[in-house]
Amino acid sequence: MTKTRKATHRRAQRDYRWEDVELLPYKEDGRALFKSITRQTLFADPELHGELRYFEVAPGGYSTLERHEHMHAVLILRGRGHCLVGNEVRRVETRDLVTVPAVTWHQFRATADEPLGFLCMVNATRDKPQLPSPEDLAELQADPAIAAFLQGE
């Protein structure tokens, strides 16, 4: 009766891991555009037009500072932290919703003392992220609130 290609039911494991879901660490990055973040793809299937991923940023870490044509739909699943979306820095708490519009610089940062985990829904078909050029970074850092955010302050 069921036509699953993968298990219908994948149990949650301790520490925000899941059965049959691979944990993908990011290599640490020389340009310091991200730090201490892992990714788990919870749902991706040829029949689904969206994908649901879980990202977890360790205490003091941050997601990649990037932008792209596709939109991000984020739900904070664990902990709290700050995010940059465009020119706005926001404090985010568990279960808050964050929409990242097209072509908008964004980054998520954990606090110093707990991990920040978030779900991110994206289109299955999407463009690759763009990383900031030195000029882009300088432009962002010209805003004192953004500069403080990028310094982790």
Next chain:
Amino acid sequence: MTKTRKATHRRAQRDYRWEDVELLPYKEDGRALFKSITRQTLFADPELHGELRYFEVAPGGYSTLERHEHMHAVLILRGRGHCLVGNEVRRVETRDLVTVPAVTWHQFRATADEPLGFLCMVNATRDKPQLPSPEDLAELQADPAIAAFLQGE
């Protein structure tokens, strides 16, 4: 810089509600195909190919017994309960993942003493659910485990 049509950041409120997200109760149903369930659409946007909804079933309630061509990708966000997917009844716990394949009968049931809340990702473009005919119900109930599930046992 940002081009949001809606607020970029919508805060979580108490009791699994969210800023700027409407709570849609389902009318109670004479055929008892669902009971005590609400829906909140967390993300739906012309640029997104998926939608993310939050359903909450009150203690003792259950979601609609239905099937459709589109796939469901479910993450249990709150509480625990049981689900029927095809001919399998499973106990589900917070953060478990459930995939509902195409054209597969499914229902989620809360326990008697706590709400069951779950996220459900679907394609933005999708077919309407089909409800079971008396014959479909009889076929499901022929399986003692499914009959017990449908009785809330």
